[in-house]
Amino acid sequence: MLITPGQWGDAPQLIPVMERIRVGRLGGGRPPTRPDHLGGDKAYSSRRNRRYLHRRQIKHTIPEPGNQRANRKRRGSRGGRPTGFDKTIYKRRNVVERTINALKHFRAVATRFDKRAYAFSGTVTVIAIRLRLRG
Numbered sequence: 001m002l003i004t005p006g007q008w009g010d011a012p013q014l015i016p017v018m019e020r021i022r023v024g025r026l027g028g029g030r031p032p033t034r035p036d037h038l039g040g041d042k043a044y045s046s047r048r049n050r051r052y053l054h055r056r057q058i059k060h061t062i063p064e065p066g067n068q069r070a071n072r073k074r075r076g077s078r079g080g081r082p083t084g085f086d087k088t089i090y091k092r093r094n095v096v097e098r099t100i101n102a103l104k105h106f107r108a109v110a111t112r113f114d115k116r117a118y119a120f121s122g123t124v125t126v127i128a129i130r131l132r133l134r135g
Helices: 011-020 047-055 066-074 087-104 117-134
Strands: 037-039 059-061
Touching: 011 047, 037 087, 047 059, 059 087, 087 117
Parallel strands: 037 059
Antiparallel strands: none
């Protein structure tokens, strides 16, 4: 989780969030920092983000916006290959959207009563734990 001001965009925050990821390991030991797969919406489809994911060998399902697709096609052979996209994997992204929606049902999260980032982070963490325990 990374708390940012409300006017900041999501796409530039992908790399700082990815740097914080620690994937749990069953048998103990050092947690891996690279997930198997990343799913995102069109907002995350930037050359910088795709290059970062490719460099870290992280598979991803991010749709290519129409303007990027048109620009790539306009450039012809210099535009590069189309990005891979799996619709069945992308359909599972709704789980994330529903989780964020469930968090926003709590008034303290939706209106951000907490003035300090550490307090807001704690509020979101407690609510996320509560939602997880509820099932």
